[in-house]
Amino acid sequence: MTSGPRLVEVRANVLRRNDVLARSLRERFHRAGVYVISLVSSPGAGKTKLLETTLASLRGRWQVATLVGDLATDNDAVRLERTETPVRQITTGTVCHLEAEMVERALGGWSLDELDCLFIENVGNLVCPSSYDLGEDMRVVLMSVTEGEDKPLKYPTIFNTADAAVLTKMDLAAAVECDLPAAHKHIQLIRPGLRVFEVSAKTGLGMDEWLGFMQSQIGSRAQS
Amino acid sequence: MTSGPRLVEVRANVLRRNDVLARSLRERFHRAGVYVISLVSSPGAGKTKLLETTLASLRGRWQVATLVGDLATDNDAVRLERTETPVRQITTGTVCHLEAEMVERALGGWSLDELDCLFIENVGNLVCPSSYDLGEDMRVVLMSVTEGEDKPLKYPTIFNTADAAVLTKMDLAAAVECDLPAAHKHIQLIRPGLRVFEVSAKTGLGMDEWLGFMQSQIGSRAQS
Numbered sequence: 001m002t003s004g005p006r007l008v009e010v011r012a013n014v015l016r017r018n019d020v021l022a023r024s025l026r027e028r029f030h031r032a033g034v035y036v037i038s039l040v041s042s043p044g045a046g047k048t049k050l051l052e053t054t055l056a057s058l059r060g061r062w063q064v065a066t067l068v069g070d071l072a073t074d075n076d077a078v079r080l081e082r083t084e085t086p087v088r089q090i091t092t093g094t095v096c097h098l099e100a101e102m103v104e105r106a107l108g109g110w111s112l113d114e115l116d117c118l119f120i121e122n123v124g125n126l127v128c129p130s131s132y133d134l135g136e137d138m139r140v141v142l143m144s145v146t147e148g149e150d151k152p153l154k155y156p157t158i159f160n161t162a163d164a165a166v167l168t169k170m171d172l173a174a175a176v177e178c179d180l181p182a183a184h185k186h187i188q189l190i191r192p193g194l195r196v197f198e199v200s201a202k203t204g205l206g207m208d209e210w211l212g213f214m215q216s217q218i219g220s221r222a223q224s
Numbered sequence: 225m226t227s228g229p230r231l232v233e234v235r236a237n238v239l240r241r242n243d244v245l246a247r248s249l250r251e252r253f254h255r256a257g258v259y260v261i262s263l264v265s266s267p268g269a270g271k272t273k274l275l276e277t278t279l280a281s282l283r284g285r286w287q288v289a290t291l292v293g294d295l296a297t298d299n300d301a302v303r304l305e306r307t308e309t310p311v312r313q314i315t316t317g318t319v320c321h322l323e324a325e326m327v328e329r330a331l332g333g334w335s336l337d338e339l340d341c342l343f344i345e346n347v348g349n350l351v352c353p354s355s356y357d358l359g360e361d362m363r364v365v366l367m368s369v370t371e372g373e374d375k376p377l378k379y380p381t382i383f384n385t386a387d388a389a390v391l392t393k394m395d396l397a398a399a400v401e402c403d404l405p406a407a408h409k410h411i412q413l414i415r416p417g418l419r420v421f422e423v424s425a426k427t428g429l430g431m432d433e434w435l436g437f438m439q440s441q442i443g444s445r446a447q448s
Contacts, residue, residue, distance in 0.1 A: 007235070007238055010230055014231055042267045042268060070378050071380070072379075094381065096320070096349075124379075125352075127295065127347070127349055131318075146393070147267055155296075155348075157318065
């Protein structure tokens with residue numbers, strides 16, 4: 001069924017078209033000097049919470065904006081607008097991931113030259129977003145300590161295609177008896193050398209290191 | 225891209241074929257007197273943990289078996305085998321959900337007449353599994369209190385197609401400041417009248433009610 005040759009062929013074409021569009025988006029972002037970071041994770045791993053704190057910290061120094069994807073509701077856009085940075089919600093309907101075309105459409109009317117950094121928060125899904133390049137410079141995968149240490153092994157593609165990982169909700173690590181060495185070991189098995197941050201956006205734990213990393217990434221683009 | 229007419233058409237055909245096969249599976253289960261329950265949720269919401277306790281409780285009275293889906297690893301099957309009930313792992317590769325064909329194939333060699341109840345644990349994904357009928361009698365959606373109260377609004381289809389819901393990890397509800405009335409309200413907005421259980425498989429909280437429900441469902445099939 002899934003492996004029916006016609007579906008595989010059509011899906012391959014969709015991915016090819018997405019890659020072509022993502023490539024042109026990436027060139028556009030580079031020309032405009034915008035550093036683009038996408039966030040992927042399970043539903044409820046804390047993408048929006050991490051972004052709230054990150055946007056509030058970065059906006060004094062950089063021009064930042066956000067696109068946020070969900071099947072339904074504009075809840076996340078409403079939350080992020082409180083940081084007084086530009087936010088647009090992409091509502092995908094039944095589509096389980098963002099695609100380059102949705103990103104391109106959502107950018108309409110924004111002047112990229114005025115931006116230093118764009119965040120793209122994907123639909124909560126550890127599987128499907130991994131196959132769709134959005135033209136981002138960096139893909140960050142989030143994993144909550146409440147989800148269990150084996151998620152990198154069970155969802156290898158999303159960890160394998162990430163450029164950094166964030167272990168979120170660290171304030172709950174003891175309560176859920178998270179085996180942190182095992183979590184790190186599993187990430188490194190799937191993606192050796194991947195940089196991993198441990199944070200709690202709620203308590204502030206680890207946020208300095210994460211925000212320092214964001215600053216340096218955006219800064220390197222702004223200076224180039 | 226996603227809405228390209230050719231992909232939509234091919235996908236509709238896949239869903240139609242899945243529905244036909246699921247219908248014949250359902251008839252087969254009914255004839256054999258097997259009650260079939262599927263579990264869907266985000267990655268790490270606690271499907272396997274709930275199943276461990278449920279299987280251990282039911283196996284004294286009923287013949288129960290489990291199919292468990294994941295992209296990679298047989299971790300869950302290994303965990304569930306400790307309950308000394310029959311378990312088979314379905315490894316989907318890159319496919320983000322189970323399909324009726326995978327279920328049919330995985331049943332090969334099992335005599336359904338000897339079973340009273342079959343559990344099917346889907347791939348952790350709050351989006352894609354909602355579209356694929358597996359021939360089950362009851363679809364149960366799990367939602368961990370750590371995920372946030374708005375998940376039913378953001379992933380409406382999976383809640384709308386469920387026959388029961390379980391709020392898991394209730395032992396963490398206070399620590400994560402989960403607004404339980406809001407969680408219930410959102411579930412009822414999407415699926416009015418849906419029966420909702422609050423459980424912690426870790427502390428045992430709410431498990432009696434959940435297990436009683438399972439017993440009564442399986443019992444009603446066994447007597448019919």
